[in-house]
Amino acid sequence: MSSRAANTKVSLDRFLSLEVARVTERAAVAAAKQRGRGNEKDADQAAVDAMRREMNRLNIDGTIVIGEGERDEAPMLFIGEQVGLRTGPKVDIAVDPLEGTTLCAKNMPGAIATMAMAEGGTLLNAPDVYMDKVAIGPGYPKGVVDLDAPPGDNIRALAKAKGVRAEEITALVLDRPRHADLIAAIRKAGASVQLITDGDVAGVIHTSEAEATGIDIYLGIGGAPEGVLAAAALACIGGQMEGRLILDSEDKRARARKMGITDPRKKYTIPEMVKGDCVFAATGVTTGSMLRGVKFREGLIETDTVVMRSTTGTVRWIRAEHREFSKFELG
DSSP: OOOOHHHHHHHHHHHIIIHHHHHHHHHHHHHHHTTSOOOOHHHHHHHHHHHHHHHHHHHHHEEEEEOOSSGGGGGSSSOOOOEOSSHHHHHHEEEEEEOOHHHHTTTTTTTTEEEEEEEETOOOOSSSSSEEEEEEEESOTSSSSOOSSSSSHHHHHHHHHHHHGGGGGEEEEOGGGGGGGHHHHHHTOEEEEEESSSHHHHHHHHHHGHHHOOOOOOEEEEEEEHHHHHHHHHHHOOOEEEEEEOEEEEEHHHHHHHHHHOTTTTTHHHHBOOOOOEEEEEEEEOSSOOOOOOOEEETTEEEEEEEEEEOOOEEEEEEEEEOOOHHHTTT
């Protein structure tokens, strides 16, 4: 390896460890100031602005490949946006500055700020559309579940692999009208359904710790950005996931083609969504089952963050106290 390549790898590794935590911390604190105020747009914008500001301080040559829309939807972090000081390693970035905008606006549990950073050219570059998903945790033979299989078949196959009855399986599903048939099929197979109003990144991650969370499988349609972020997390901690972009209009298919997606029906696995070394980070905005929310105290701010690394499988839980209060608030 050349000296330049070696230096790039060292720099990339450094930024793919704890630096991403600072970014999600800033976004979470900014969003937390909007908790319970009833304005989803303001909460999301606060998280976006803080995340962009912090990323632009990093010594990276970053490109947003999974974001909150394309360029015409700025000032959100848009797909194709360049971030960082542009002097360091090339990296791909997937973001959801505030997953659970409704949760934050209503001060309900489970809102998080999240992102993934990976070596350049290794994250799926896709438009901001919906994605059909199925995910389970680690420890099962490859191919136990299949996105194209009926929900009941997936439930029964997972139960068999786990060595339990279907009645002992719990599926997590977003509470949306579009999932009425899916929910009915899961229950017909004998499994129980746990519904969530928002937060399918955390929902997919819950499958990785089924013994603790009680969630065995995630099924249904959610956002594509959340899908890639969830795949990045599972790439770090283990599990299986398949996803397919919902490209149900010519406009969406055209947007996908511009990003190099030629097969609108392609079924993506984790290695196809996250091809290289990556780091996933999430910071709690409101307290949920995975992370504590931001806590404001006199003279300091407390944050709770999880950081995961794919090449090492390392998971770090960072409960931080930021004592430089005014400096932290200003970014």
